[in-house]
Amino acid sequence: MTLRSTIQDLRACADVANDEHRVKVRTGQFAELSARLAPALEELPALNIALSEVAQLDVDLPDGREQDAAQVADGLRALAAELPTLGIDQNLDLAKERVRSAEKYTNQLRAFVAGTWQTYVSQPPPAINGDLIDALAQGGVDVEAIRDELETARGHLLAITSRLIPDRGAVQKYRDAIESIHRCGEQIGKVVDADIAEGIVESQEPSGVPLTWFTPERLEKLRALGILDRFQVRLR
Structure with missing residues (x-):
């Protein structure tokens, strides 16, 4: 080489x-x-x-x-x-x-x-008093359909808002969930007015409500709800 x-x-x-x-x-x-x-x-x-x-x-x-x-x-x-x-x-x-x-x-x-x-x-959803719904249920008022709809709407809302960015249809789903929660609030108002609701809640407290609260008008509303017989008078 x-x-x-x-x-x-x-x-x-x-x-x-x-x-x-x-x-x-x-x-x-x-x-x-x-x-x-x-x-x-x-x-x-x-x-x-x-x-x-x-x-x-x-x-x-x-x-x-x-x-x-x-x-x-x-x-x-x-x-x-x-x-x-x-x-x-x-x-x-x-x-x-x-x-x-x-x-x-x-x-x-x-x-x-x-x-x-x-x-x-991040804007707050419509305020719904969950304690009131529980109190109404315990007081004998049929609110199970409202409770079910509210829990479903809140579950959907949580799933939607937990995403960092929206997926397809998220805006409409969010609006539907908010509307459903709002509708639940309206339904509660139709089932029982604020005055009767307050009395039902207070009646479940240890102190109860005074006998003078039971006016003829309120008694009629309680009777219409079918829960009048659930109230008892306690002597102190």
């Missing part, structure tokens, strides 16, 4: 080693970009749905936000398909910038929809 052939062989080996190194570097770059793309690709569809939900609320959306969301999602899918086809010598600066831009947009969109949603669902 001549010196020249030896040098040529060494150069060939060096070129192969260099090519292998470049392939490894480029493979690592592809893997990094793909790993950074994956979370945004997975999250953006849910964020787009959340954006369409909060758009139904009385809030100002940034101009073009809905259109931007769709474009970013399409661009990310195109970039994910394009990465494996890039040549080993092709510059990745543009691809890296597109990934950074998508990450920034996704973070901003998440913050916007989550903040808007949490502000909306």
Whole structure:
């Protein structure tokens, strides 16, 4: 083997080693970009749905936000398909910038929809006196249907408001749950008026209610409820 052939062989080996190194570097770059793309690709569809939900609320959306969301999602899918086809010598600066831009947009969109949603669902629901419902039930008033509807509505409300961002239909589900709770309050008012309800609650306290509370009008209302015979007079 001549010196020249030896040098040529060494150069060939060096070129192969260099090519292998470049392939490894480029493979690592592809893997990094793909790993950074994956979370945004997975999250953006849910964020787009959340954006369409909060758009139904009385809030100002940034101009073009809905259109931007769709474009970013399409661009990310195109970039994910394009990465494996890039040549080993092709510059990745543009691809890296597109990934950074998508990450920034996704973070901003998440913050916007989550903040808007949490502000909306943090408003207190209609106040319903659970103790009153229990007292009415103990007093013999049939309120089980109201209690069941109230517990169901509160369960739905808890499930909806516990989400960081709304899923599809969440705004309407939230409004339906609030309306159901409000309706329960109205139904309680129809079953028994506030004056009679107060007397029923007080009658279950150790001190009870004074006999003078039982006016003819109140006695008639208790009789209409079918619970008059549940009251007893205690001498002290």
